[in-house]
Amino acid sequence: xxxxxxxxxxxxxxxxxxxxxxxxxxxxxxxxxxxxxxxxxxxxxxxxxxxxxxxxxxxxxxxxxxxxxxxxxxxxxxxxxxxxxxxxxxxxxxxxxxxxxxxxxxxxxxxxxxxxxxxxxxxxxxxxxxxxxxxxxxxxxxxxxxxxxxxxxxxxxxxxxxxxxxxxxxxxxxxxxxxxxxxxxxxxxxxxxxxxxxxxxxxxxxxxxxxxxxxxxxxxxxxxxxxxxxxxxxxxxxxxxxxxxxxxxxxxxxxxxxxxxxxxxxxxxxxxxxxxxxxxxxxxxxxxxxxxxxxxxxxxxxxxxxxxxxxxxxxxxxxxxxxxxxxxxxxxxxxxxxxxxxxxxxxxxxxxxxxxxxxxxxxxxxxxxxxxxxxxxxxxxxxxxxxxxxxxxxxxxxxxxxxxxxxxxxxxxxxxxxxxxxxxxxxxxxxxxxxxxxxxxxxxxxxxxxxxxxxxxxx
Amino acid sequence: xxxxxxxxxxxxxxxxxxxxxxxxxxxxxxxxxxxxxxxxxxxxxxxxxxxxxxxxxxxxxxxxxxxxxxxxxxxxxxxxxxxxxxxxxxxxxxxxxxxxxxxxxxxxxxxxxxxxxxxxxxxxxxxxxxxxxxxxxxxxxxxxxxxxxxxxxxxxxxxxxxxxxxxxxxxxxxxxxxxxxxxxxxxxxxxxxxxxxxxxxxxxxxxxxxxxxxxxxxxxxxxxxxxxxxxxxxxxxxxxxxxxxxxxxxxxxxxxxxxxxxxxxxxxxxxxxxxxxxxxxxxxxxxxxxxxxxxxxxxxxxxxxxxxxxxxxxxxxxxxxxxxxxxxxxxxxxxxxxxxxxxxxxxxxxxxxxxxxxxxxxxxxxxxxxxxxxxxxxxxxxxxxxxxxxxxxxxxxxxxxxxxxxxxxxxxxxxxxxxxxxxxxxxxxxxxxxxxxxxxxxxxxxxxxxxxxxxxxxxxxxxxxxxxxxxxxxxxxxxxx
Numbered sequence: 001x002x003x004x005x006x007x008x009x010x011x012x013x014x015x016x017x018x019x020x021x022x023x024x025x026x027x028x029x030x031x032x033x034x035x036x037x038x039x040x041x042x043x044x045x046x047x048x049x050x051x052x053x054x055x056x057x058x059x060x061x062x063x064x065x066x067x068x069x070x071x072x073x074x075x076x077x078x079x080x081x082x083x084x085x086x087x088x089x090x091x092x093x094x095x096x097x098x099x100x101x102x103x104x105x106x107x108x109x110x111x112x113x114x115x116x117x118x119x120x121x122x123x124x125x126x127x128x129x130x131x132x133x134x135x136x137x138x139x140x141x142x143x144x145x146x147x148x149x150x151x152x153x154x155x156x157x158x159x160x161x162x163x164x165x166x167x168x169x170x171x172x173x174x175x176x177x178x179x180x181x182x183x184x185x186x187x188x189x190x191x192x193x194x195x196x197x198x199x200x201x202x203x204x205x206x207x208x209x210x211x212x213x214x215x216x217x218x219x220x221x222x223x224x225x226x227x228x229x230x231x232x233x234x235x236x237x238x239x240x241x242x243x244x245x246x247x248x249x250x251x252x253x254x255x256x257x258x259x260x261x262x263x264x265x266x267x268x269x270x271x272x273x274x275x276x277x278x279x280x281x282x283x284x285x286x287x288x289x290x291x292x293x294x295x296x297x298x299x300x301x302x303x304x305x306x307x308x309x310x311x312x313x314x315x316x317x318x319x320x321x322x323x324x325x326x327x328x329x330x331x332x333x334x335x336x337x338x339x340x341x342x343x344x345x346x347x348x349x350x351x352x353x354x355x356x357x358x359x360x361x362x363x364x365x366x367x368x369x370x371x372x373x374x375x376x377x378x379x380x381x382x383x384x385x386x387x388x389x390x391x392x393x394x395x396x397x398x399x400x401x402x403x404x405x406x407x408x409x410x411x412x413x414x415x416x417x418x419x420x421x422x423x424x425x426x427x428x429x430x431x432x433x434x435x436x437x438x439x440x441x442x443x444x445x446x447x448x449x450x451x452x453x454x455x456x457x458x459x
Numbered sequence: 460x461x462x463x464x465x466x467x468x469x470x471x472x473x474x475x476x477x478x479x480x481x482x483x484x485x486x487x488x489x490x491x492x493x494x495x496x497x498x499x500x501x502x503x504x505x506x507x508x509x510x511x512x513x514x515x516x517x518x519x520x521x522x523x524x525x526x527x528x529x530x531x532x533x534x535x536x537x538x539x540x541x542x543x544x545x546x547x548x549x550x551x552x553x554x555x556x557x558x559x560x561x562x563x564x565x566x567x568x569x570x571x572x573x574x575x576x577x578x579x580x581x582x583x584x585x586x587x588x589x590x591x592x593x594x595x596x597x598x599x600x601x602x603x604x605x606x607x608x609x610x611x612x613x614x615x616x617x618x619x620x621x622x623x624x625x626x627x628x629x630x631x632x633x634x635x636x637x638x639x640x641x642x643x644x645x646x647x648x649x650x651x652x653x654x655x656x657x658x659x660x661x662x663x664x665x666x667x668x669x670x671x672x673x674x675x676x677x678x679x680x681x682x683x684x685x686x687x688x689x690x691x692x693x694x695x696x697x698x699x700x701x702x703x704x705x706x707x708x709x710x711x712x713x714x715x716x717x718x719x720x721x722x723x724x725x726x727x728x729x730x731x732x733x734x735x736x737x738x739x740x741x742x743x744x745x746x747x748x749x750x751x752x753x754x755x756x757x758x759x760x761x762x763x764x765x766x767x768x769x770x771x772x773x774x775x776x777x778x779x780x781x782x783x784x785x786x787x788x789x790x791x792x793x794x795x796x797x798x799x800x801x802x803x804x805x806x807x808x809x810x811x812x813x814x815x816x817x818x819x820x821x822x823x824x825x826x827x828x829x830x831x832x833x834x835x836x837x838x839x840x841x842x843x844x845x846x847x848x849x850x851x852x853x854x855x856x857x858x859x860x861x862x863x864x865x866x867x868x869x870x871x872x873x874x875x876x877x878x879x880x881x882x883x884x885x886x887x888x889x890x891x892x893x894x895x896x897x898x899x900x901x902x903x904x905x906x907x908x909x910x911x912x913x914x915x916x917x918x919x920x921x922x923x924x925x926x927x928x929x930x931x932x933x934x935x936x937x938x939x940x
Contacts, residue, residue: 216682
């Protein structure tokens with residue numbers, strides 16, 4: 001196919017100052033129920049069937065929700081890397097996925113993890129051809145990783161009339177440290193990025209490199225019409241970084257409720273604690289294990305912890321060794337003395353069985369989680385949360401109302417919370433009863449559909 | 460006190476290369492002085508470098524002869540670069556510069572296949588002889604080796620003036636000849652490819668010389684594209700590092716696709732230096748306005764391009780024929796608001812005589828100053844502007860002969876261009892069209908680059924050192940008053 005691109009208006013976007021009108025006041029290019037279907041292309045980092053992770057899980061939940069939505073025709077484009085070499089077909093750069101209609105793989109290559117762009121012109125030309133073939137009215141990015149952040153500008157140039165939505169699932173646009181906003185020089189939470197502060201995390205790169213990175217990111221993000229975040233606190237973080245508040249919208253991550261029909265426990269106390277999620281450093285599994293050690297040292301052993309999750313291979317060597325050593329030592333103990341069990345990774349559909357084995361869910365993250373899907377999953381099953389007072393966890397869990405909050409990376413505080421949760425009369429029943437319903441997939445789909453239909457690009 | 464005089468002679472015409480058809484070397488008697496020839500490097504076009512050491516504190520070297528297959532070179536002892544050697548055992552005199560090196564350029568092909576006979580003649584009439592197998596190198600590698608050797612030598616005093624003395628005596632003219640030969644070869648057959656917006660109406664050409672790092676192409680493309688007025692401008696990237704050519708061509712293709720920019724890529728066969736690369740790129744520009752922009756220069760003002768266009772339309776030609784712009788660091792402070800020329804002075808000694816020296820340098824007005832200083836941001840004629848951003852009327856640039864290609868790699872050719880423009884009747888101006896300059900981050904600096912900078916400072920002093928009207932923050936030249 002010969003590529004033929006429309007040319008953008010001469011006056012390009014202004015970094016961090018492009019304003020869009022209020023959603024409700026803009027005319028809709030595709031009113032619901034009229035005319036041809038609204039074509040929505042969802043671009044996701046990984047396919048959740050290939051790699052577990054919150055961003056891709058939500059992107060796929062949205063895709064499934066949109067499939068059921070009248071007047072919407074969704075397409076799912078998931079980026080994969082060469083760790084899935086068997087999925088790469090000779091000469092192909094975008095392919096189908098496992099025979100599923102509307103689902104495609106973007107076969108990333110030559111990716112520059114510093115600047116977040118591909119160096120492959122062929123890959124981008126294939127993407128352009130894909131856009132021209134699919135002709136989406138809306139392109140909704142759920143990440144730029146493996147696509148390259150400049151793909152937003154490519155999309156804008158190829159489809160000048162399309163609405164482009166970008167959803168932040170963490171802070172990778174701001175933070176080179178995997179978007180976690182945890183400082184690499186001292187492990188503290190990062191309040192804000194700056195060229196010198198980022199240089200302190202990466203001494204081998206000068207402040208000018210981070211100055212350019214910020215300008216580079218903002219330039220491409222300016223090509224999106226709307227930016228969304230799953231938690232309100234993220235809006236403040238991005239506004240402090242320089243993005244225009246009027247372009248930022250909060251839309252909670254929603255999931256299909258997998259706990260429907262589950263009868264909530266009415267027990268007074270609960271002594272079984274569970275961790276659900278990826279076994280990565282910033283998820284804080286090590287904090288739980290350190291808390292268990294403290295409780296043991298104090299002679300308190302009337303509790304049990306179950307760890308559920310995978311991807312430990314992506315944890316740092318230090319943390320992985322720490323966790324593996326703990327689990328090996330635990331396995332040496334007599335059965336009755338074991339307090340921690342590792343159940344391994346799980347599929348989404350197994351969540352009910354795993355939740356059924358615990359009373360409380362611990363979310364000990366040491367980074368500002370963008371949403372904390374596990375909180376939603378706990379709520380589907382009426383499990384109160386003991387979480388870190390950071391990021392979305394602090395936003396979503398109401399201390400002493402529907403959960404307990406402790407300082408992040410503080411094993412002493414977590415040990416005290418576990419002990420209290422396991423022993424204080426009525427606490428479990430009270431918090432579990434107040435646990436709100438989880439955010440629903442239907443709600444998320446409805447809000448995104450409003451955003452998709454809220455008006456043409458006006459920059 | 461040599462307040463206003465240079466110790467340096469004009470290099471032009473100095474010391475014809477003493478390479479001649481081979482003559483038999485004859486030593487009157489053989490000396491037992493400790494010595495060694497470390498290396499002889501030869502290039503096919505006639506580059507000859509020799510380095511070694513000799514304990515000649517009490518019987519100095521008066522001549523050094525090299526004889527190869529069908530050629531010979533006779534070098535006077537005082538044209539050798541003498542350096543201290545920390546790797547030698549204590550010799551006969553503490554601090555004696557026992558090391559030596561010299562470079563000569565024949566300018567024509569030499570047979571470099573066989574061994575070279577080295578003869579060292581001492582003041583007493585004694586001599587030394589050795590047969591050495593030379594190492595063949597291409598001209599570029601030889602140039603880097605010589606520059607690196609010169610730059611890292613311990614001259615027993617400040618490097619810049621002592622090396623300048625060395626260059627002034629003989630080696631400078633030889634390096635200049637080698638460099639000119641290299642440059643003319645490298646720019647002869649450039650590869651040129653154009654991307655995007657064929658036939659677009661354009662008003663200006665941003666010419667960017669890339670060394671080592673390809674990423675600045677996509678960063679500049681992203682951060683210039685879409686700005687008001689940028690549709691009138693094209694990029695011409697000239698690549699001095701052929702090893703990154705594939706990446707640069709790929710990025711140009713992507714940038715044209717992503718941003719709709721008109722981009723021309725010019726690939727040179729090797730590092731021809733800032734001046735020659737930009738001169739060649741200018742010949743491929745499709746407009747009458749050429750802007751030489753470092754890869755680490757980015758727009759600060761959103762409307763940078765339209766302001767540049769408006770300036771050309773609204774201001775008198777004398778103010779826009781050749782001008783630079785205010786440049787800022789990423790931390791917001793001022794990086795550049797024009798340059799002036801100053802001179803360093805001092806004295807050096809070889810243990811026998813003390814000699815005065817004087818070398819020019821360029822300085823930036825207000826480097827690191829708060830960004831809003833009114834005086835520094837005022838449009839005005841200045842002595843010189845940095846080559847990080849120069850906007851030039853193409854016709855004027857060509858009439859000046861472009862950047863001087865005599866400067867090696869980069870440094871000082873920007874000030875040299877401005878001074879030639881001044882002498883031709885048009886002073887360079889500063890115009891406040893703010894840009895960021897992430898100074899020094901756009902290229903990978905190799906050890907030989909330091910040697911190139913030292914060479915360039917010597918050359919610049921040779922050319923402009925006798926012009927007191929150009930010196931100082933407030934030069935006396937009437938066009939700069």
